[in-house]
Amino acid sequence: MRVDVITIFPDYFGPLELSLIGKARGAGLLDLTVHDLRKWTSDVHRTVDDTPYGGGPGMVMRPEPWGQALDAVGAGTLVVPSPVGKPFTQADAHELASLDHLIFACGRYEGIDQRVIDDAAARLPVREISLGDYVLFGGEVAVIVIMEAVTRLLPGVLGNADSLTEESHAAGLLEAPVYTKPASWRERDVPDILRSGDHGRIARWRRAQSLLRTAARRPDMLAAYPDEFLDKTDRKT
Numbered sequence: 001m002r003v004d005v006i007t008i009f010p011d012y013f014g015p016l017e018l019s020l021i022g023k024a025r026g027a028g029l030l031d032l033t034v035h036d037l038r039k040w041t042s043d044v045h046r047t048v049d050d051t052p053y054g055g056g057p058g059m060v061m062r063p064e065p066w067g068q069a070l071d072a073v074g075a076g077t078l079v080v081p082s083p084v085g086k087p088f089t090q091a092d093a094h095e096l097a098s099l100d101h102l103i104f105a106c107g108r109y110e111g112i113d114q115r116v117i118d119d120a121a122a123r124l125p126v127r128e129i130s131l132g133d134y135v136l137f138g139g140e141v142a143v144i145v146i147m148e149a150v151t152r153l154l155p156g157v158l159g160n161a162d163s164l165t166e167e168s169h170a171a172g173l174l175e176a177p178v179y180t181k182p183a184s185w186r187e188r189d190v191p192d193i194l195r196s197g198d199h200g201r202i203a204r205w206r207r208a209q210s211l212l213r214t215a216a217r218r219p220d221m222l223a224a225y226p227d228e229f230l231d232k233t234d235r236k237t
């Protein structure tokens, strides 16, 4: 997978070397290039923003540098983290992981001139993605989050592929609690069932824990849970 990131803070992406993403790059699974948006400015001050038409607080990112930057990185799916985007889900992560070329645009200030998005959408798939109902200073940290969610899904990146199927949001339920040694810690014991070796019962216990946890913390997920996995009596409306 080829990934281009366009930002006015390229140094934000140094840490990507350290994490799994560094390994993915080393394994040739990911070809990441970070571009400084100011490379496409032409004034002595390398200006990337200006005051908003229609008034209002803050500044807006100018279209010219973005237009040239997006022309330069070629054809790919443009991903713009934004407070006005579509909520990001694990399904979206899987979709992005299946693509050949991702282009991440890191917005700052009050946003990017809308014409940049509209112009790009005339020749590229564009996805405005929200990570949640809050506002960040800019898209850089959101890109790091999306990159991690996507990269770990690339074949060969995660050692244990099974963890992809077991994890939360994969099966539509939250994951059951996990335990490791020691069996007793600060007077708290690991549930006996997990040490029974009875893998059928363990699987049922984990399923029950997942359903209880999801019902308690994420009833929205349970409401979306396919009927086929619950018999009619289970669904208390």
Ligand SMILES: COc1cccc(COC(=O)c2cn[nH]c2)c1
Pocket: 080, 081, 082, 083, 106, 107, 108, 109, 110, 111, 112, 129, 130, 131, 132, 133, 134, 135, 136, 137, 138, 139, 140, 142
């Ligand atoms: C595109 O223009 C802007 C402007 C300002 C900040 C950002 C970064 O995204 C977020 O703040 C965000 C993403 N999900 N939830 C919040 C983008």
